[in-house]
Amino acid sequence: MSTGDENDYGSDAGRSDSIGGSGQTRTRLPEGDGGPYGGARRPVRTSRSLVTVVGVVVLLIAAIAFANRGGGSDTAADSTDGKKPGPNATAASGVKPVAGSNEGIASGFAHTDQGAQSAAANYAVALGSDGMFKKDSRHRIVNAVYAPDVASAQLSALDKVYSGRKFLTSIGLKADGSAPTGMTFVSRTNPAGAKTVKTAADTASVSVWYSALFGLAGAGSTNPVSESWYTNTFELKWINGDWRVTDFSQKDGPVPVGRDQTASSAKDMTDAVKQFGGFTYAR
Structure with a gap:
């Protein structure tokens, strides 16, 4: 139920930075091996590629929102060995209260x-x-x-x-x-x-x-x-x-x-x- 991962998605995806006041734009996109925001910037893509990327980002955001609606695993909230609980030990588990x-x-x-x-x-x-x-x-x-x-x-x-x-x-x-x-x-x-x-x-x-x-x-x-x-x-x-x-x-x-x-x-x-x-x- 942690929302920490949610903040990483879509933070810079689709953000345009002006280059030298020329009016050109370049789009920063996630790289496969370089962490959340990858290495070097990629060149300007065609409109078809941009539509594909935007669609992927929208799907990711929708998937995260759906997952955070509840019903997830309560494994993180459990501590059966008596060890020091994690930072989310008293967070809401998403499990419905008893009836x-x-x-x-x-x-x-x-x-x-x-x-x-x-x-x-x-x-x-x-x-x-x-x-x-x-x-x-x-x-x-x-x-x-x-x-x-x-x-x-x-x-x-x-x-x-x-x-x-x-x-x-x-x-x-x-x-x-x-x-x-x-x-x-x-x-x-x-x-x-x-x-x-x-x-x-x-x-x-x-x-x-x-x-x-x-x-x-x-x-x-x-x-x-x-x-x-x-x-x-x-x-x-x-x-x-x-x-x-x-x-x-x-x-x-x-x-x-x-x-x-x-x-x-x-x-x-x-x-x-x-x-x-x-x-x-x-x-």
Whole structure:
């Protein structure tokens, strides 16, 4: 999907340069062995030759435009050996996003390196959402994201964490996980990139780097919305036609340098959360 080659075609083909003010023109055309623009200039050609050359150039441009409409190979976007990704590692692949949905979470990812990255990014969004703080939605998310053989154990562990009164009150929520009257709870994950750590036939380890917005928006909030950066590494397994999480770990950063910007008011932050919906991600 790189358009770098496109810029080389037709840049000088057909360009006429005046010679000594005589009115004569010579046409610079590509040579076979001299790089994009060849060696010496060729003499003036007949109109029939020029028509042939122009026709070739038009066909080349049309072919490039057609190729860039999408549907190309995603080989360049894949990185199955965990090596440093190329400069186009996070470029749009041209592969259509998944059409499936499971409990509001994208599903039906491709059995490829790119599909594993897309699944991990989507699962990071779901597991970092405010839905994790309420029992019913938490159970739906966990059952949709985790492999069936580990979902039950994960539910038990997560229920202990997210249902604890001490934990909920420490972040300003009520015992049922809802926000106090007049407040808006914000928990949103925003992936910045993903990379494959390692892959096998039906397993993959994928890291997702993301920023997180977390806190209570509203006048008098003791836990205002703040930003932080993390990297989650998901262990994925191919089960029943889709990638599922078997385990994951989290670490801080990388953290960029913050700009010297004035924090928004509680009202502006509340309005932004309500007006700007979160994204799902597909590579």
